[in-house]
Amino acid sequence: MKYKIDEIINVTVSSIVPYGVFVNADYGYTGLIHISEITGGYIRNISKYFRIGNIVEAKIIAIDEEKKHLSLSTRDIIMDKIIDESNNLEEEGMGFDKLRDKLPEWIDVTKKELENSK
Numbered sequence: 001m002k003y004k005i006d007e008i009i010n011v012t013v014s015s016i017v018p019y020g021v022f023v024n025a026d027y028g029y030t031g032l033i034h035i036s037e038i039t040g041g042y043i044r045n046i047s048k049y050f051r052i053g054n055i056v057e058a059k060i061i062a063i064d065e066e067k068k069h070l071s072l073s074t075r076d077i078i079m080d081k082i083i084d085e086s087n088n089l090e091e092e093g094m095g096f097d098k099l100r101d102k103l104p105e106w107i108d109v110t111k112k113e114l115e116n117s118k
Contacts, residue, residue: 002026005060009060020035023058038074039075040114058074059077
């Protein structure tokens with residue numbers, strides 16, 4: 001077995017479809033990031049998150065060794081990046097004080113909703 005569940009790997013976006021993103025990984029594996037695993041919120045347009053050829057980080061949530069196929073998620077990774085970016089708003093002089101102040105609250109609410117939906 002080349003990969004493990006919960007491992008975070010780099011994958012290359014090979015195609016974008018209405019229900020998710022197909023990717024290529026190392027060792028001849030392919031994968032799918034289903035639309036429900038991209039982020040915790042509603043996604044109107046997957047192309048706002050991914051472009052063909054992008055290399056992205058994804059967490060392995062399931063492995064089919066026989067088909068060399070991975071089920072992947074970027075939910076936690078995207079949320080971590082949002083949190084990191086919200087902490088840097090003031091440093092970058094963006095001036096969104098009210099949004100910056102509310103963002104941690106919105107993130108906490110979304111995380112709780114995600115935990116309750118499992």
